[in-house]
Amino acid sequence: MIKTIIFDFGDVFINLDKPATMREMNKYEIEKLSENLMDINQQYEKGLISSEEFVKSYQSEHSQLQTEHFRNSWNAILVDFPEYRYQFLKKLSEEKNYQLILLSNTNEIHIDWVKGNVPFFEDFNACFDAFYLSHEINFRKPDAEIYEFVLKQHDLKPQECLFIDDTKENTDAAENLGIYTWNIEPTREDVIDLFTAKKELF
Template sequence: MIKNIIFDVGMVLVNWDPHAAFQKLGFDEKTEEAVGNATVYSDAWNESDRSVLDSDEQLAVFVQNAPDYEKEICMFWDNVGMAIYQYEYSRAWIQELKKKGYHVYILSNYGKWTYEHTTEALSFLEDVDGQVFSFEVHQIKPEPEIYQTLLEKFKLTADECVFLDDRRENVEAAEARGIHTVLFTTYQEALEKLKTYGVV
């Protein structure tokens, strides 16, 4: 019996659209490609989710990837919140699940700097029972440790949980820990998939 619903954040509860941020900052195509490859499309971005480095150290790594674009990389870093907004359904969905008696948790790869600059987009955190963000524990999905951290922190039984994430590798890692899963594509499809676990 499912008692706990665990949500990923990016592309499930909030939109993550770096291209929109680059456009708002006025970057031309060449600049967008250079800044993107130095930041969000680099391995360094995944490590920024782990947040072992502080924000200045992390920014220095990005700049090192494209020194000629230091100014633009700094602009994006300072305005990363432009890339994220909450979906219209997100908060109401969580509140509805809570009303039905489910416990709701967050398990997300999310950098500390990004978290601090997107509090409005994360307003649904007021409604959840708990969260594990990668920056808090210096672990990232799909590493098995982060799933175990969530289960242990909130004393959850894996078989009583269903986890929604848009990335197949993250879903498969959760399944390996005995957690039920939904590979998220759209809100409506997720509702249908949750019904197969008796979540209505």
């Protein structure tokens, strides 16, 4: 029996355009990212370097990249947050049948954009019993440590948890720990259909 629902954020609640950042960077003659910058991205997502250090890492390899242009490119992945998904979560929260946790690979520049562009973000945040962003807890999916952290923090049994994420690598990692999962396909599935899509668990 499911007692805790753990939600990803991107392409579960907020719509993403994942290729958009590189499309924008192409405008500044950046065709692909070096191995170093790929590693820097992960460090930043774990909160191991500051936003200023992050931007400077890109500028050290691509001197033509102005800070504003980079931030706009970086945030191009973020599209919109349909309010009906927030209303679904709000109702779920008010019913108090499940513990609700958000677990997202989200960095500081992205969450700052969300706070500035999603008027109901604070109310959305308040619907959760816990709200974990990778850059704040220094773990990222799909590393086992991030799931183990959540399980330990809340004294959870994996078999009583459902984890919803759009990235199969992330749901596979959770399944390896005994957590039920829904690898949501954002082009044809929507989180508001949770209790239909996963009715066998409820």
